[in-house]
Amino acid sequence: MFGRKHSLSERLSALDDAAALGAEYLSPAEHAALTRVADAAGERRELSAEHTVVGFFGATGSGKTSLFNAVVGEDLGRTAARRPTTSSPLAAVWDPVGSEELLNWLEVEDRRNRPGEFAPKAGPLILLDLPDFDSVEPVHREIATRLAGQVDVLVWVTDPEKYADSIIHDHFIRPHASHSAVTLAVLNKSDKLSEPDRKAVAGSLEQLLREDGLKKVSVIPTSAKTGDGVEDLRRAIARVAAAHTAQTARIEADLATVTAPWAGQKPLKEVPASAKRRMDELLADAAGADRLATVTAAAYRKRLGQKTGWLLTSWMLRLRADPLRRLGLREEADETGVHRSSLPALDASGRAVANRGVRGYAADVAEGLPDRWAGAVVDRTETIVDELPEELDRAAARTTLPAQPSGAWGLFTVIQWLALLAALVGVAWYLLAAFLPGALYPLMDDIIPEIEGWPIPTLLILGGLLLGILLGLFTGVFGLAIGNGVKRRTRRALRKEVAEISAAEVVEPLAEIRSRYARFLEKIHVAAGR
Numbered sequence: 001m002f003g004r005k006h007s008l009s010e011r012l013s014a015l016d017d018a019a020a021l022g023a024e025y026l027s028p029a030e031h032a033a034l035t036r037v038a039d040a041a042g043e044r045r046e047l048s049a050e051h052t053v054v055g056f057f058g059a060t061g062s063g064k065t066s067l068f069n070a071v072v073g074e075d076l077g078r079t080a081a082r083r084p085t086t087s088s089p090l091a092a093v094w095d096p097v098g099s100e101e102l103l104n105w106l107e108v109e110d111r112r113n114r115p116g117e118f119a120p121k122a123g124p125l126i127l128l129d130l131p132d133f134d135s136v137e138p139v140h141r142e143i144a145t146r147l148a149g150q151v152d153v154l155v156w157v158t159d160p161e162k163y164a165d166s167i168i169h170d171h172f173i174r175p176h177a178s179h180s181a182v183t184l185a186v187l188n189k190s191d192k193l194s195e196p197d198r199k200a201v202a203g204s205l206e207q208l209l210r211e212d213g214l215k216k217v218s219v220i221p222t223s224a225k226t227g228d229g230v231e232d233l234r235r236a237i238a239r240v241a242a243a244h245t246a247q248t249a250r251i252e253a254d255l256a257t258v259t260a261p262w263a264g265q266k267p268l269k270e271v272p273a274s275a276k277r278r279m280d281e282l283l284a285d286a287a288g289a290d291r292l293a294t295v296t297a298a299a300y301r302k303r304l305g306q307k308t309g310w311l312l313t314s315w316m317l318r319l320r321a322d323p324l325r326r327l328g329l330r331e332e333a334d335e336t337g338v339h340r341s342s343l344p345a346l347d348a349s350g351r352a353v354a355n356r357g358v359r360g361y362a363a364d365v366a367e368g369l370p371d372r373w374a375g376a377v378v379d380r381t382e383t384i385v386d387e388l389p390e391e392l393d394r395a396a397a398r399t400t401l402p403a404q405p406s407g408a409w410g411l412f413t414v415i416q417w418l419a420l421l422a423a424l425v426g427v428a429w430y431l432l433a434a435f436l437p438g439a440l441y442p443l444m445d446d447i448i449p450e451i452e453g454w455p456i457p458t459l460l461i462l463g464g465l466l467l468g469i470l471l472g473l474f475t476g477v478f479g480l481a482i483g484n485g486v487k488r489r490t491r492r493a494l495r496k497e498v499a500e501i502s503a504a505e506v507v508e509p510l511a512e513i514r515s516r517y518a519r520f521l522e523k524i525h526v527a528a529g530r
Helices: 008-021 028-046 064-072 100-106 138-148 166-176 195-212 230-243 246-263 273-286 289-308 311-319 348-366 371-398 407-434 438-447 456-527
Strands: 052-058 090-094 110-114 125-129 153-158 183-187 219-221
Touching: 008 028, 008 246, 008 456, 028 246, 052 064, 052 138, 052 230, 064 090, 064 125, 064 230, 090 100, 100 125, 125 230, 138 166, 153 166, 153 230, 166 195, 166 246, 183 195, 183 230, 195 219, 219 230, 230 246, 246 456, 273 289, 273 348, 273 371, 273 456, 289 407, 289 456, 311 407, 348 371, 348 456, 371 456, 407 456
Parallel strands: 052 125, 052 153, 090 110, 153 183, 183 219
Antiparallel strands: 090 125
């Protein structure tokens, strides 16, 4: 239902779906980010929900490890013969029951169980001292980067000398700008500053953090050397842990970060129907709609003339080749799609018209799509324009052409034969009279009767000939008028066939890309909690 707040499980499932929908169109980095957050969140939720994991992150020389030891209350590194520097993660664990699988997932091998509780109501807690993220050793940076994406709470430790370092802000803090709710910022070694300078530097760091996107983070000045501010940091960690919302808040922040590039995008508008009409007009022109309409009208007039013309001359029409037959076309549609006409293949001009129609439609489809999705539309369009001419050639063969006069014209054929028969009767009458025996000659007046002074055989001859000629002229003129209608119907039929071809060969494949993005965007919005 619109406006319903989605659960975290639904949001993570939507992120999985978005990653699958965008697999072909996202950059490797974008797709990896979606799958990484979906996988990491799913795995984290299957592990201990009781433990809050807090990671200490800092640059070389920031005093991060010293501050970590001060918060823990013991120098844990001193008891580890293999840890002369912060080269691998070190875990301080309060209430370790159930933490083993979680630490295995975090790939933290060095684990130190702590007695009692970290603070009242803080619950089970894991503090991690991590390698320096600006270390010259790539593996150290990789560990810090990986765990920055896994821990529940991030503690950024800096010092007065490096608090404005671009490496800290550009590569670590800014990418986690959505994590204000689970982020603590620490200005360590504050004992090196006077009180006014400490306030000024802390204020400057807060301003930089706000510019990074962390709107709700305040800076905690500390000194591992003097112990100043350490208790403030412990209370801040205990407060976050006691809320038992860090894990969920972290996942929600990850979702907000990873969906940010698309979450603000508005749903796509429908491709205007006028775009397809414009394309179909151009494709019909390229397919020779006008020529086919003219040929079909000519075939109709020829066949009508053969059927209803004056019988003494209409036979000559049969000596002329049928316009449709000459092009290898027939009036019945060829449903097999194998039959090809003898219409010339699209020339350069026809291809240019067809290509302009398809590419124009593709531009409307690509409107509003991100670059990679729009690029996929362009790539698919180039494949289509290579294959479409052959389909357009078959369009004429699959079109039902109205070139055959209807059976009603058969009445005129009957009348033409009756008229010719009447004329032949008149001629036969005179021949009979001419060749009668001489003894019957006195009876000639009775053999050739008259009407109003006109001999009946003469009337039969003249009437039959005139009726045939007039009927032939009438149907010829009428055939011209009907031929114009045949032209329109043929053009309409071919355009319908072309419209079906364009729907199957152009609209559907391009719409699939657009539809896939629309579904991707819908899933992104759900994952983003919108």
